[in-house]
Amino acid sequence: MKRRDFVLKAAAGAAATGLLAGCGNRTAGEGGTAAVQTRPRVTWRLVSSFPRSLDTIFGAAEVLAERVRALTEDRFRIRVYPAGEIVPFDQVLESVQKGTVQMGHAASYYFIGKNPALAFDCTVPFGLTARQYNAWLYHGDGLSLTRALFADFNVLNFPGGNTGVQMGGWFRREINSLRDLRGLKMRIPGLGGRVMDRLGVTVQVLAGGDIYPALERGAIDATEWVGPYDDEKLGFHEVARYYYYPGWWEPGPALTFYVNRQAWEGLPGDYRHALEAAAAEANVNMLASYDAKNPPALRRLLEQGVQLRRFPDDVMQAAYREAVDLMEEQAAADATYRKVYESYKAWRADAYRWFDTAEQAYAAFAFRQPFT
Numbered sequence: 350m351k352r353r354d355f356v357l358k359a360a361a362g363a364a365a366t367g368l369l370a371g372c373g374n375r376t377a378g379e380g381g382t383a384a385v386q387t388r389p390r391v392t393w394r395l396v397s398s399f400p401r402s403l404d405t406i407f408g409a410a411e412v413l414a415e416r417v418r419a420l421t422e423d424r425f426r427i428r429v430y431p432a433g434e435i436v437p438f439d440q441v442l443e444s445v446q447k448g449t450v451q452m453g454h455a456a457s458y459y460f461i462g463k464n465p466a467l468a469f470d471c472t473v474p475f476g477l478t479a480r481q482y483n484a485w486l487y488h489g490d491g492l493s494l495t496r497a498l499f500a501d502f503n504v505l506n507f508p509g510g511n512t513g514v515q516m517g518g519w520f521r522r523e524i525n526s527l528r529d530l531r532g533l534k535m536r537i538p539g540l541g542g543r544v545m546d547r548l549g550v551t552v553q554v555l556a557g558g559d560i561y562p563a564l565e566r567g568a569i570d571a572t573e574w575v576g577p578y579d580d581e582k583l584g585f586h587e588v589a590r591y592y593y594y595p596g597w598w599e600p601g602p603a604l605t606f607y608v609n610r611q612a613w614e615g616l617p618g619d620y621r622h623a624l625e626a627a628a629a630e631a632n633v634n635m636l637a638s639y640d641a642k643n644p645p646a647l648r649r650l651l652e653q654g655v656q657l658r659r660f661p662d663d664v665m666q667a668a669y670r671e672a673v674d675l676m677e678e679q680a681a682a683d684a685t686y687r688k689v690y691e692s693y694k695a696w697r698a699d700a701y702r703w704f705d706t707a708e709q710a711y712a713a714f715a716f717r718q719p720f721t
Contacts, residue, residue, distance in 0.1 A: 391425045391620065393612065396445075398438040398455035400558050401431040403579050405638050409510040409604060409631040410454040416627035417620075425620045427452065438556045442607055446502045451612040454509055457605050458539030459554075463502070465679050466686040468540050469693050470495045470506065472602040474672035476693070479511040479601040479636050481700040486603075490692045498689070505613050507628035509606040510635030513643075515596030516580065517660055518573030519564070519589035527663045536560055536572040540675065541598025547671045548664075557583065564588045573599075577646035578639060591656050597668055604635070 395414065399407040407429075414427040430450075432438035441453035442460045457470035469491075477485060485491040486508055499506045518537070524530060531549035542552040555563060555572075563569045565588045572589075573596060574580050586592070606628050613621065651657065680687040 388421070388424050388617065388619075391616065393425075393427045393451035394435070395427050395429045395452035395454060395606075396432075396435050396441050396450050397429060397453070398432050398441050398459060398556075400433075400556075402582060403557060405578065405635060405642065406510070406512070406575065406604065407431060408638075409635045410606075412631040412634050413454075413509070413606065413624075413627040416630055417623050420623035420626065421620055425616075425623060429454075432556055432558070439554075442502060442504065445504055445607040445609050448503075448609050448611060451609050453607040454604060455607070456539070456602060457506075458602075461539065464498060464685070465683065466498055466689045469689045470498065470603065470605055471539065472599050473540050473676065473693075474544050474598040475600065475669055477601050477697055477700060478704075479513050479603070481697070481704070482511065482601045482603055483508070483632070484700065485693065485696045489696050491696075494689045494692055498685070499607070502607075503610050505608045505610055507606040507608065507625065508603060508632040509628060510604040510632050512575050512599070512602055512639050513636055515573065515599040515602060516576050517593035517596045518571055519580065519585040520571040520591040520593060520658075521564070521567075521589050522570070523591055523658065524593065524661065524664065526661055527667050530664065533571055534569045536563065536569050537598065539598065540672070541573075541596075543675060544598065544668055544671045547675070548667060561585065561588065576639065576643045577650055578642035581646045581650055586650055586653060586655050590654075591658050592650065593658050593660055595660070597660070597665060598672075606631075 395410055397407055397410050401407055410427075410429045414429050417425050417427055432441075435450065436444045438455070439459050441455040442457075442463070444450050445453040457467045458472065461468050472482070476482075482491070486495075492506075492508075495506055518535070520533075522529070527548065530545070532551065533549075534551045534553065535545060536553050536555045537545055537550075538554045542554065546552045553563075553569060555569075557574065560569075560572050560574065561584055564572055564585065572585065574583060574585070580586070580592075608624070616624070676690060680690045
């Protein structure tokens with residue numbers, strides 16, 4: 350669905366909401382007979398893959414729920430549950446598929462074991478940035494291709510936020526070369542984890558709330574999460590000194606709202622419009638919120654003695670080679686994966702060329718000037 354369609358439908362939904370709200374409380378005139386209320390009260394449950402303490406990434410679902418409630422004048426309510434309260438973080442998609450709950454919110458690379466192509470609904474190593482990804486979704490083939498994937502799971506997907514380029518994570522010891530990665534125990538999900546595995550890292554996937562204690566007791570040597578704001582809240586700087594960048598495996602990780610198809614089909618038309626508009630707002634709001642919160646959080650971390658490090662060139666080059674090989678192998682083995690990959694790859698080539706022409710040239714100069 351194109352971005353313009355979202356805007357038009359949202360406007361239509363809001364108009365319908367106001368019209369029906371006005372009709373619902375009128376009387377029939379002299380006889381005093383109340384008009385029948387045609388707009389039902391609907392209550393849904395939404396399960397998140399994230400803990401409530403991570404207010405920005407978990408909060409996207411709350412932004413959606415509040416906007417839906419407001420647009421329907423409190424007749425469509427969505428109650429949001431954090432990871433583990435109803436289902437574990439890695440069972441969100443399954444719970445929506447089965448209809449245990451009506452909605453979910455997660456990173457689709459948690460579910461690549463079900464279909465490797467689901468990675469493109471979130472992010473892939475050396476892939477699209479947040480802006481480039483939204484362009485592919487809203488104005489390219491992205492949304493139609495990913496919706497074809499989710500149709501197999503009885504789910505309709507909506508873009509549900511983006512963190513922007515992530516950090517490379519927290520390490521208990523320095524990484525001076527590719528050799529230093531071998532034998533390292535690291536929490537890292539998705540295709541990034543598979544690439545790290547090919548580089549000799551022992552990969553683990555842990556829920557957000559389990560990472561700190563694992564890092565503290567030495568069960569893992571390193572972890573990635575999001576960026577300074579969330580990482581500070583989780584306290585990783587207390588148990589790991591070295592903070593690496595960039596997060597080449599997550600250049601624009603998108604979150605997704607999953608909606609059970611039967612639940613969607615049971616909604617009145619204006620409630621659907623409200624849900625679409627609310628999802629689009631949550632998608633934009635998350636990135637803006639992280640862009641506002643990460644700069645001061647990074648400053649605070651550095652003031653506490655955190656050592657900022659860039660990944661060595663040989664790590665970046667090896668990771669790039671392995672990432673390309675991995676995706677090409679999967680494309681050769683699976684026609685569905687290949688269809689999504691070819692669209693994504695072509696869009697990335699054009700986007701990179703354009704961003705390197707204007708954005709990169711500007712950033713390379715301006716970001717290093719002493720404006721302060």
